[in-house]
Structures are given as structure tokens and as C-alpha cells.
Amino acid sequence: MTTQRVVVVGGGLAGLAATMKLCELGIPVDLISLTPVKRSHSVCAQGGINSCNDQTRQLGDSEWKHFDDTVYGGDFLQHQPPVKEMSFWAPKVIDLMDRLGVTFNRTPEGFLDRRRFGGTLYKRTAFAGATTGQQLLYALDEQVRRWESEGMVRKFEFWDFLGPIVDDSGNCKGAIAQDMVSMQIRAFPADATIVASGGCGLIYGRSTMSVFCNGSAASRCMQVGAKYGNAEFIQVHPTAIPGADKLRLMSESARGEGGRVWVPRKAHDSRPAKSIPEADRYYFLEERYPKYGNLVPRDIATREIFNICVNEGLSVEQGRMCVYLDLTHIERSELDRKLGGILEIYEKFQGVDPREVPMKIFPAVHYSMGGLWAGYAKNAEGGLTPANPANQMTNVPGLYAIGECDYQYHGANRLGANSLLSCIFSGLFVGPCIETYMKGHKAAASDLPASFYQGAVAKHEARHSKLLSGNGGENPYMIHQELGDVLTRSATVVRNNQQLDEAYQKIDDLHQRSKRCSLSDTGSWTNQNVIFTKALQDMFPIAKSIVKGARLRDECRGAHFKPDFAMPSLKEEEPVARRREAEQWCDRFEANNAKFLKSSIATLQGDDPEISYEDVDTGSIAPRPRLYGLVGAEDIEEVWRNRVAAKQNKSKAS
Amino acid sequence: MSAPSPTFFMRHEFLIRRLHSLSGLIPVGAYMTVHLLVNSSLMNGPASFQTNVNQIHSLGSALPLVEWTFIFLPILFHAAVGVWIIRTGKSNHDNYRYVSNWRYTLQRATGVIAVFFIFFHVFHLHGWFHGEWWLSRVAEPLGMAQFRPYNAASTLAEALSGYVWPVFYLVGVAASVFHLANGIWTMGITWGVWISPAAQLRASYVCAAGGALLLMVGISALVAAMRIDPVEARAIEDGIYDARVTAREIEPNEHKRWVGPTVENEVSDAEVNKEEQQAE
């Protein structure tokens, strides 16, 4: 009998981790990627990767606290078992990467150096200069190359994944992909298929992501019935460098290493930044969040910066919105050692030395918390059962999702340096699960009749030739620009229902137009035009899920912020009244959770997504108000503490 | 030894490249350095130059063997492999105008110059072979094989008369010296002697200084050779020759002596000179 194979779509951290683990288990892999896997978007990751470690432990940290920070940061919207498992694996993941030769920064004595990242009070983040993602990706890329040279991996780079192949009984039996050079379309029979296709930032036109991150792969899974979770949760990173073609990230590590965010107290103060005295500077994050300071979670930092510029009109520049991110008070040599990489990016693209002059930054679309729905198998301790086929499997049997393109780990908001972790973890963890799954399905997919696969191929060849012959006169690049503008305006930092309704209409309109494109290249050799147009058309199911999900979620949670439904801050000064107000606040908070502490699940019906809701497993850590020690919110926290205590006594009594 | 066939070269590329590298320094580089130093002894007049040459030639009949095994063959090897190496590269200094890239191109250019220079130079003075037939039928009719060890300075001076040859020598020496100096620098990297950029920079200064010095040595010999008056020189040389013959230090050997176009009066001149010397 022929041996069973696995197709892995995507060679970022997640895809490569899964590939090498499968190879170790003796399962051969076909690896499909838009780009040579070494160039995957994961190389862009800068700041680092989190784990509880020997140093933080002695300051009272633990895997559990990492777990807690992650769900608190995600506003409790993620199922807790996978998150718990991840947090407890974190130290092992970093040990493994260390063994694989990742050049993590070291302390003088030779231990891994750590830095502090947002949403935590501990220095959990291991880092390799300011190019951690690059080093991690390369380490995995090297291992996969090693397996490739032993014949366990076949790479298909510059191949576009067109969709999973699903048989009559609804099982995934492989994937269809197209060679972007020769334009040949072929089937990849497989007994299990992993989608690790990363984020979808390109839908927003300009973001901090690579051009590969167009969400097409996830969308193509949706189109065969896969569910898509929490689409509306898009992380907007507080600090990016505005640019014509891309919004380049200025990593959180800049703040982790002591960078301070401020604006002149006087609007558009014309003095050069360095000559503005302390007294005239407004360090708004530090003043409003003394406990976390510049390292509040991203959604909060983003909203504060947005608010300072839009509502308070304190943007540094008149024409363009931006605030200062200041590193100039830090030793040059230290900056070079720890942040060299990202400071060079700023210098290269802005022509200004951030060691001398404060950087000008503004928020930018950065990460998609939402993604393909994936299941899990809970164990007695509230973690995951290893090697259980259900883990990371989508609702399409045999189709798995891992990495940024799954929805599992980050809820309503992702903490910095947690994503590299979730990607590597889910990649490593899924291997044995798939092994078990395949044991359960003895017959090798490659034994299925050729006709079955030919049929699947034919469908896509038809779509391809239809596109080439299209003559509706629409220009795909223009449509993409418009789509980006609509989404950026309506579905980023601040959202309101009227705008979202209009946006949905506009997007649907663009969707229809995208079907009437005329291509400027109708050739059959390395036709990037047609590849792009396909990706564009497939952006709409996700774009629509984002907008619709946002429209239906009448609350504020993590990255999703609707002023109309914001929880008010306490106004009463007089203690008793203030106390009462706090009580009401907490009542409303609980009521809101009862209604909205649910993942949105999008399933595609024709051109449009249907949204349903799924309860969240909060079995280990009960939801609580997410205030990060906001000045003036102490009373709320106290009221809440009392309620929790009361509940506990009750449950003890009974 | 002809250029090794590519496939063979490919199979032993590493070894051959290292031998080539080595041969550049020992013996070829070493020989050239000594050679230029010896030549520069012309500065102290014909006599001291003659004594130096005599020392070399005291090897007598073993000399050709020594020349071929330690000088000619190594040069031919280095040259042949060098030419092959040149063909494995494609200079691009017009797009990448870095000093090191110019040096790379010059190393190859000077190598080629050296091939021609050495070939003609040896032919011009030494004649390559000392067989009777070769010298009388080929070399000498072509105005080659001009050097006469027992009339070292004078024959050399005459060989270098005019402008063509001196210029030819100047170019040849300059090229060879640069090639050696830069060659030693690249050698240091090839063999892993200087590794850090800083060390490589320091090394390049040392090589440059050494090169400059050697160039001066080479030029000094040329200048001296052109300043010498052949007739006076020859008198001295002949004196030394006779002395050594009478002292039984060497067998008489007309091949290694200068034979003028009109033998008679030249000889008588010599006779006269001798008598005069004896008279005093």
C-alpha cells in the first residue's frame, strides 16, 4: 500500500514547526507556499517570544500567570484549554528553539536575556536582537531543509493553494494548488491537510504585514465549508511608521527597552522635539496608566494614541497624525545591541536617526486574532489531551488550521510576543494529533481514483480560464485600494454601526465588481495579474465577516471598540455615590458578558457570511473587568473583588 | 606542463588552488625577491654584481637542473593554473568600484603581464636553453640570450641599452611586484592567517610597504644597469675572470663570456688593457 502523506499549506513558523514534527514521526510532507518558506512573513517578527522563566519565577511568575495574562489580555474571549496548554509549553518551546541554534541575546553569564512586553509585569520575552522572528523562522527552515535533503519533505514554493479537496462524505483528502511560474494546476492527495497560511492584513491595503498575508488560503477553506471565528478582532498596533507602500512596524520592544510615548502639551508645537522641556511634554500613557505605563496592552495604547490625535487634537504634525516614540534618553551602544534591527529600519526608510531624534509613529493594522475555527480536546486539568485528533482540526474532518490563521489563542486581543509562541506551539502540538487521525483512516488518499482528483482540478482550471477571458473592464489593483480604504476607515480602532452598515454595502459592491475584472496580462507564464485577482476575489468573504461581525457586536472588547457601547468611567466624587456607581458598573459588566462573551462564528452562504455565536470555555479563570489599573477605576476593582469573594463563600457554604 | 583539463582541475580544485597559492610565494615569489636583490647589487658597481652572479654560477653544470626544477617549472605551473583561474572569474569593477575589487582585477591583469614579461625576459637574457644549436641558430640571431655570466654587468648593460627594453623591464617589474605584494595579501586570507577585517587592513598596509620597497630595489637595478659603461665594466669582469681561471677556481668557458662582433681588435684591445694594467 502507498504511504500516507500530509500537505502543509504555508511555511511560516507554524507550518514549518508542524512539518518538522511530522517528519520526526516518520510522516512525509508536501509543503506548499506562495514564497520560498524562508521568506515567509514570520521573518518580520521583531520583538520576541514569551515564556515564564527561571528569572521571572523567582519574582513570583508562573506558567499559570502567563496563562492568566494571556486570557486577561484577550478579554476572556478565547477557549482556555488551548491557552493553558500553550502557556505551560512555553518554556519548553524556547528551550527547543535554543537547542536549534536560535541566536537569542544572552546575559553576560550566558543565560537567555529577557525583556518586558505589553500586558504583563514580568520580563518574559526572549529575543534575538530585534529580529527574533527571523531567527526563529530560520532555525525551523534549516530543520525542514535537513528533512528535505533526506527525502521526507517535498517543497512546492511559488505555489498558490487554491483550496482543500473534500470528498462526498465531507472529509478533506488533500489540496489543489497552482504553480505560479508555469501556471499548472494540480492536486496534492493527502490524508490530512494543514493550513498555516498566516494573517490577512493585505485586506486592509496597507498594514504591517507582508504582501503574502492576503487571507486567501483561509478564505478558500471557508468556501468549502470551514468556519471562521472572531473575524472582527483585528489588532491595530500602536506604533508603526507611516509609509507609501507599507506601514512598517516599530516593535513594542522599543517601549519594552524603555521607549516613552509623548506629545507636546501645546498642539503642533513647532520646536524641535529634543528642545521641548519635560514640563511641556505629555507622557499620556504613563500619566493615565502608572502601573503599566507605556506597556499597556496594544488595544489600549492604540486607542489612547488615536484619541490624543483625533479627539484631543494633539498630533505632533499638523497635516499628518503621529506621536513621538522617544528612545533618545537610552545609551547608544545598548540601543544598538538590543534594538539595532528595528532602528535601522526607521533610519533606512525615514532617513532620521532614532537614537538622536524621537520617532514619529501612528497605529497600523497588524494582526488578526480571528481565523479558521479549530477544535480541541480538553483534559482533566483544563489543558489539552495530547495526540488527540480533535486538536486544531477545523469543522472539515482532516483539515487542520494552525498559527495566525486559526482563531484559538488570542481572543479579543493578542499580547505582544505571544503569537510566535502560539504558532510554534500549535505547529509542534498538532503533529502527534495528525498521526493519530491518520491511524484512524488507514487507506492512503493517494489510492483514491485519479478521476476524483481530476474532477477537483477541472473546477479550478475552469475558474482560471474564466478569469483570463474576463472583459468587464474592472482593474483589480484599483478595487483592492478601495477595499483597503473602506476597511481602514470603518473597521480598525474606533467602530460605529452606521459606518459599518455603509461599509458592508460598499464592500459587497466591490465584491461584485471584482468578478468583472479585465486582466492586463492574459498569458500563461508567471501571470501575477491573475494570481492577484484570485486572491482579491477571495478577500471578500473575510472582509465581509470582519465587518458583519463588528456590526453585530454591540460592546467593547479587546481590539473591538464601539464608543456608543463603551463602559462609562466613574464620575461621582462623593464616596458612597461613587461606590453605588461602581456597583452599577459591575452589574452592567456582568450583563454584557452574559450577552457577548461569545466567539462569533462565520460560515459562508453564497457570497455572504452567516454569523452565529459559540460559548467560550472560561473553566479555569473567571472573567473580570479589564482595567489595567486605570487611574480612577480602583473602586470598580474593589467592588469586583468583594463580589468574587462573596461567590466563593457561597459555593463553599453549599 | 600544459593547463590541466577542467574536469581534473575540478576534482582536485582545492588542492591545486592551494598549491598555486603556495607556489606564488615559494619558490616563485621568493626567487623573484632574491633575484631583484642580486640585480640591485649593480649599484655597487660591476665587480660586486659579478661576484654575486659568479656565486650563482658556481653551481656549474648543476645550474640548468636547479633552474628548471626550482624556477622555470614552478613558474610555468603557477602561470598555467593562474591563467585557468582567471578564466573561472568575470571581473566587474565598472559596476562595483571598490578598492578590493580593483585589486582583484589587477591581480589577474598583472599575472598576465608577468607571463609575457617573464617569457621574453628569460629569453632575452638567459635564452631558456643553453644548447649550442638553440643559441646559435635561434636565440642569438633573434638578439636574445644576451647575458654572459662572466661579463654580467657589461652584457646586461648592453642588453638594456636604448629605451624599448628598459620600459619593458620597468612595466614587467612593476607588474610582478604588485602581483606578489597583493598576492601575499590574498594568500593570508586564503590560508586563514589574517581573518578579522581589521587584521586584513593592517596586513594590506604591510604588503603595500613591502611591495613599494621591492619595487625600488627592482628599479635601482635597472637604473644602475643603464648607468654602467659596458667597456669599463667588461675590463673589470675580464680581470676577475682571468684571476679566477689562473686561480683554478673555474675552467675556462667561452660560452659564459662575451664575444664581440669583430673578435680580433676587441681581443687586442683587451690585450692592451691587460699590458697597461700589468705595467702599472
Place this chain on the structure above:
Amino acid sequence: MQPSDPTTASDSARHPQKINVRVLRQDGPGQPSYWERHQVEYEENMNVISVLQKIATQATTVEGEKISPVAWDCGCLEEVCGSCTMVINGRVRQSCSALVDRLLEENGNEIELRPMTKFPVIRDLMIDRSRMFNALKRVKAWVPVDSYFDMGPGPRQTRVEQEESYPLSECMSCGCCLEACPQYLKIELHRRPGETDEQFEERKQAAYGQGFVGAAAISQAILFNMNPTGKNIKDERLDALTEPGGIQACGNAQNCVAVCPKEIPLTRSIGRAGRQTTIHALKKIFDK
């Protein structure tokens, strides 16, 4: 930005309204290449990528002729993925970090784009760099761990060691160092009639396996020879570096280090490789 004659304005003080771009195009492997002239609107701190994006959107030449968009490769747009290497104004570099203002200062009011010359052209500015990844296989550029199970942390390394190896680990396989290397020559094979993908691929890999590995791979070999676990197969790497196309093919032109966008100390790695292979070769002679 005041209006000015596009053909004369060059310095970044007086911006041209339009930028002239010459692109060397080629429809496919083995096909003739040809120049094509384009003109795009100038914008503040534009890079070559955004120029190409505009060209793709316009899809018409200066002469107003409708054309298929230029094919090119890019990814991160922040000089870390290595995708977008091309020869710009005669010099190889990353097109995402090539800012138009600088290029105009360099070369009047025209930007010249051509594909890399050391790799087979797939189409237009897209080239096939699989030879680079083949080279990484040749020098076994990986740490030979025995499993991916939890075995505790890796061997401890000092900060000094980390600071030595980190710069080398930044190599993004962009190929600039190879494009600029006079000893690195193009290897391009064409498919024989009736040859299957597999056969063709095999023939290519075989040919690549003979060519010069190049500075990038040499530097990676050195990186992994430094790693405490990577050391274990040091000899295999040095064998690879002394095989045909190994370290000996380097002629010390040192362009590699001058053009590397990541400023990787390649000549140091080459010097190291020189020393390690020397010792390795002597050992092979005298140890047995």
C-alpha cells in the same frame, strides 16, 4: 514640491513630477530580453516597490502601449525577507529599501531596473534562486539535534559568542553577495524536450552542486561550526567547502561584504573558512 521639467530635475530638493523608469524585460526563460520605458507620478519618500506597483496599475508604457504588468518578487517590504533583490542603476540591492530620491541623485531622472544577472530569469525581474538553497544543503547549514522533544535548554553560550554568531544568522538569502561576486557565475539550464519536471530538477541540482557555493553559504557553514551542537558535523561542512565549488573558488574580491544589505562580516567568515579548511586538510593528511 514645485513643478519642474522632469527631464532636467534630478536633485531631491527640486522633485520631478514624473519619474522615468527603464525596465529590462524578458517574457520567459531563454527568450530575448528588451528594454521598456515607463513614467510614474512622483511621491514623497517612494521606494522602487511602489514605483513597480504604479507600473502594474497603469500597465501602459510611456509610448502609451498597453503591456502586461512587469513581474517581480517582494514580500516584507522592510528588507528582511530577501525577496526583492534586483539590479538598480547598475548595482544590486533590495528594491524595497531603494528610495527613489536617492536613486535620482545617483542617476539623473531615470531609474534603471534589471533582473539579477547571476540567476536564471523566470520572467522580467523575477529570477530563480533555488541554487542558493541548494548551497545551504551542501554545507549542511543546520544544527543536528537528535529530536524535537523537550530535552531542556541548549548548551550555554556567552554573550561574546552570541554577538559573534547573531550577525551571521541575519542572512536572508537575498543573493546580493553572489550577484556582485566576480567568481560566482550564472548557471542556467534549459529543459530538454520530453524531460519531466523531476528529471529537469535533478539535472539542475546536479549542476548547482558543482558551482561555487558563494559567500552566503560559506558564512552559514561558519555560523553552524560555531554552534556548540552544530560543531558535531563541522568536518562534514569543511569537506563540502573543499569539494568542487568550495571555498577555494573565492578570489578575495570582497564585493560580497560591500554589497550585503545586512552588513554581514562575510570576509571574516571567508577568512575563518580559509583557516578551518587549511587545518582540516592537514588533519586529513596526517591523522590517517
